[in-house]
Amino acid sequence: MNSLEQLVIDNAYTRALPGDPERANFTRQVTGACYSFVQPTAVKAPALLACADEVAELLGISKESCKSVKFTELFSGNRLLPAMVPYASCYGGHQFGHWAGQLGDGRAINIGEVINAKGERWSLQLKGAGLTPYSRNADGLAVLRSSLREFLCSEAMFHLGVPTTRALSLITTGEGVLRDILYNGNAGYEPGAVLCRVAPSFTRFGNFQLFAARGEIELLQKLLDYTILTDFPGIGAPAPAVYLAWFEEVCRRTAELMVHWMRVGFVHGVMNTDNMSVLGLTIDYGPYGWLEGYDPEWTPNITDSEMRRYRFGNQPQIAGWNLARLAEALIPLTGSVEQLQQAMQVYSTTYENGWFSMMGDKLGLSKITREDEPLIRELLGILPLVETDMTIFFRKLADIETGHDPELRSDEQLIAPLLDAYYDLGALDESYRTRFASWMRNYITRLCRQGSGDAERRQKMHAVNPKYVLRNYLAQQAIDRAESGDSSMIHELLNLLRRPYEEQPENEHFAARRPEWARNRAGCSMLSCSS
Numbered sequence: 001m002n003s004l005e006q007l008v009i010d011n012a013y014t015r016a017l018p019g020d021p022e023r024a025n026f027t028r029q030v031t032g033a034c035y036s037f038v039q040p041t042a043v044k045a046p047a048l049l050a051c052a053d054e055v056a057e058l059l060g061i062s063k064e065s066c067k068s069v070k071f072t073e074l075f076s077g078n079r080l081l082p083a084m085v086p087y088a089s090c091y092g093g094h095q096f097g098h099w100a101g102q103l104g105d106g107r108a109i110n111i112g113e114v115i116n117a118k119g120e121r122w123s124l125q126l127k128g129a130g131l132t133p134y135s136r137n138a139d140g141l142a143v144l145r146s147s148l149r150e151f152l153c154s155e156a157m158f159h160l161g162v163p164t165t166r167a168l169s170l171i172t173t174g175e176g177v178l179r180d181i182l183y184n185g186n187a188g189y190e191p192g193a194v195l196c197r198v199a200p201s202f203t204r205f206g207n208f209q210l211f212a213a214r215g216e217i218e219l220l221q222k223l224l225d226y227t228i229l230t231d232f233p234g235i236g237a238p239a240p241a242v243y244l245a246w247f248e249e250v251c252r253r254t255a256e257l258m259v260h261w262m263r264v265g266f267v268h269g270v271m272n273t274d275n276m277s278v279l280g281l282t283i284d285y286g287p288y289g290w291l292e293g294y295d296p297e298w299t300p301n302i303t304d305s306e307m308r309r310y311r312f313g314n315q316p317q318i319a320g321w322n323l324a325r326l327a328e329a330l331i332p333l334t335g336s337v338e339q340l341q342q343a344m345q346v347y348s349t350t351y352e353n354g355w356f357s358m359m360g361d362k363l364g365l366s367k368i369t370r371e372d373e374p375l376i377r378e379l380l381g382i383l384p385l386v387e388t389d390m391t392i393f394f395r396k397l398a399d400i401e402t403g404h405d406p407e408l409r410s411d412e413q414l415i416a417p418l419l420d421a422y423y424d425l426g427a428l429d430e431s432y433r434t435r436f437a438s439w440m441r442n443y444i445t446r447l448c449r450q451g452s453g454d455a456e457r458r459q460k461m462h463a464v465n466p467k468y469v470l471r472n473y474l475a476q477q478a479i480d481r482a483e484s485g486d487s488s489m490i491h492e493l494l495n496l497l498r499r500p501y502e503e504q505p506e507n508e509h510f511a512a513r514r515p516e517w518a519r520n521r522a523g524c525s526m527l528s529c530s531s
Helices: 012-016 053-059 069-076 144-160 205-214 217-231 240-264 312-334 337-363 370-385 390-397 411-421 430-450 454-462 472-483 488-497 505-511
Strands: 035-037 047-051 087-089 092-095 098-102 108-115 121-127 166-179 188-199
Touching (some): 047 069, 047 144, 053 166, 069 188, 098 205, 144 488, 205 217, 390 411, 390 505
Antiparallel strands (some): 035 087, 047 166, 092 098, 121 188
């Protein structure tokens, strides 16, 4: 397949589910419908900044087509293919623990579902494509800053092996968008952009919650039946028992997603129920961030700076809480609170077992048992004591040598291989060094017992501990350059993040600790939901 016109477009979602009969595009409460038909807003001067070649190939779009004017026009929202039926989804959700009622796609418009050569279904969604009935008091637009961050992080997460939505293209609009980035009364115009997101489905916990909250049970069942048949075809024909099996699968996928986030040090920042995918994908990259210093209390979201509800260490608990809210929405269809509660145990068990196994992999422990838990817990107690770069620490840990008796090594010798991970060597006082060295001796002794060589262990550790992640300051540098008309760093980072587990000696500078100038700079430390 070489051209956009050859794309096989399906509209199963709008064909199978009831839509809003009102065709006018104005903000309103939408009842009795899963979506509203809406056209993207045309922009003045669309220009392609970047395209992810792998995603284009997944859809069956050639590199030549990606460079065409038609591609830019299509994925900016200025034109559509004849078969496309654009719409915005209707959903609700809990935001920061409180029921918010109807939310919906306020700045995202689904333009079609592509069936690729393998028979896979991929939904295309334009983020920042203009007003929808769910835009509330907003403008439905997006700025380059947030769009670039989502474009890069979507692809970075995919190559890290983390379930995620993908990003096809990043296009500037040639128009300014008014935003107050820190919500401090200093609004200003920023370059506008449209991002094309790609996923098998963008269905969220909140899609089901809204219909349950409104008592629209028939609609709730139609949506769940469609979701099972389309996105979970192996579970069986829709029925109360299959609804429970579906919920168990959502619990399992969500648990596996949380394990991945904790493995790579990713913090979502806004784990509202409307930002949780039933497919177990990372979705809605807003004020996300990567741990620089290992701190379970850290959140990248300035809106959450006091409560820290969505802090790194609380993400697994929040995911469980969100699943409980989804379970409540399913009660009318399953008729059994007890069975839903039992299904919730799938989440707890899957996460606990997955997290324990993941930590064993990060530490290079083969045949991990519960006897290793004190070793793991002690390390996690040590890491926050001084500012320690999580990514560098685990990567460097793989390089230690086990050939010499750790009892014969001094504290200084044991900590030396990890010094690049510390932000302030002066903070490594005698108390810390003594405690860390004690842990290292126990760790090396444990490694020696398993019998595998250092080279084999190192290879396994490097396969789960990335060398390169999308550090917050790197994304901000790419934004600064792009806003000045230089998109080169977007492509540089995109290429870098395609191989996050490889050494890439020519890119060693991208693996460095966060520079001091970025410690408290907006975009490098904390962010707002403004996009």
